[in-house]
Amino acid sequence: MFENLSDKLESVFKKLRGHGRLDEKNIEEGLKEVRMALLEADVHYRVVKRFIEEIRSRAMGQEVMSSLTPGQQVVKIVNAALTELMGVRHEDLDLSGSPPASVMLVGLQGSGKTTTAGKLALWLRKKGRAPFLVPADVYRPAAIDQLKTIGSQIGVPVFDSAPGEDPVAICIAAKAAAFKNRCDTLVLDTAGRLHIDEELMGELGRIKEALRPSDILLVADAMTGQDAVNIAKSFDERLNIGGVILSKMDGDARGGAALASRSSSPASARS
Numbered sequence: 001m002f003e004n005l006s007d008k009l010e011s012v013f014k015k016l017r018g019h020g021r022l023d024e025k026n027i028e029e030g031l032k033e034v035r036m037a038l039l040e041a042d043v044h045y046r047v048v049k050r051f052i053e054e055i056r057s058r059a060m061g062q063e064v065m066s067s068l069t070p071g072q073q074v075v076k077i078v079n080a081a082l083t084e085l086m087g088v089r090h091e092d093l094d095l096s097g098s099p100p101a102s103v104m105l106v107g108l109q110g111s112g113k114t115t116t117a118g119k120l121a122l123w124l125r126k127k128g129r130a131p132f133l134v135p136a137d138v139y140r141p142a143a144i145d146q147l148k149t150i151g152s153q154i155g156v157p158v159f160d161s162a163p164g165e166d167p168v169a170i171c172i173a174a175k176a177a178a179f180k181n182r183c184d185t186l187v188l189d190t191a192g193r194l195h196i197d198e199e200l201m202g203e204l205g206r207i208k209e210a211l212r213p214s215d216i217l218l219v220a221d222a223m224t225g226q227d228a229v230n231i232a233k234s235f236d237e238r239l240n241i242g243g244v245i246l247s248k249m250d251g252d253a254r255g256g257a258a259l260a261s262r263s264s265s266p267a268s269a270r271s
Helices: 003-017 024-040 045-059 070-086 113-126 143-154 167-180 198-211 222-239 256-263
Strands: 101-106 131-135 185-189 215-221 243-247
Touching: 003 024, 003 070, 024 045, 024 070, 045 070, 101 113, 101 198, 113 131, 113 143, 113 185, 113 243, 131 143, 131 167, 167 185, 167 198, 185 198, 198 222, 215 222, 222 243
Parallel strands: 101 185, 101 215, 131 185, 215 243
Antiparallel strands: none
């Protein structure tokens, strides 16, 4: 999904490299094209504005203007800024604390939390962990059965919850069951809504308080685009999320959600 954005940025870089020397006009023209490429990738305009301002302040410096290869210097600045935006170091999933550790998946309805829960459990098992899937979405029809089916397919145990039960009680009971079955990692598949509301956030807050998860991950649809900023910010303000998982990456998403959600708050440092 980043191919189109990469192609457009490379076209801008090629033009910049072609100049024997750069002046403010050349740089502004290049920045305008970078800005358009990011906006067309559906990156939130506030993220684009901050990004362009950062590049401009560096690119207008004496070191670039007097360089023998000014175009190449600007390319390095843009690459460095993009790297900083997406994260300069790897931060792994937080599984600290006494086992079983809990990883809480949150997000809007339809973002792909249940499927992601199965993928995460499979990844954890390959890492040597013993995951335990917890269906805590008691509102969406067939959500519990869907997770049980996924667990059966990948060979990961699933807690036996039922529609109508209290999600907080489910998570507490699942933690006891995981300990009894020697599973060291709970993967909590929580409920979502079509929009962010107090009822949803209140329930997620109660689960967080009861389980004290070692990590909370926001599952966001890669096609969300610019709205990813508002979604990530809302969940982070209420739950202090530790990272973002983008789902449906095989669709026709333009990459904006990845850049936007990553830059929306310091807490969402992993994506």
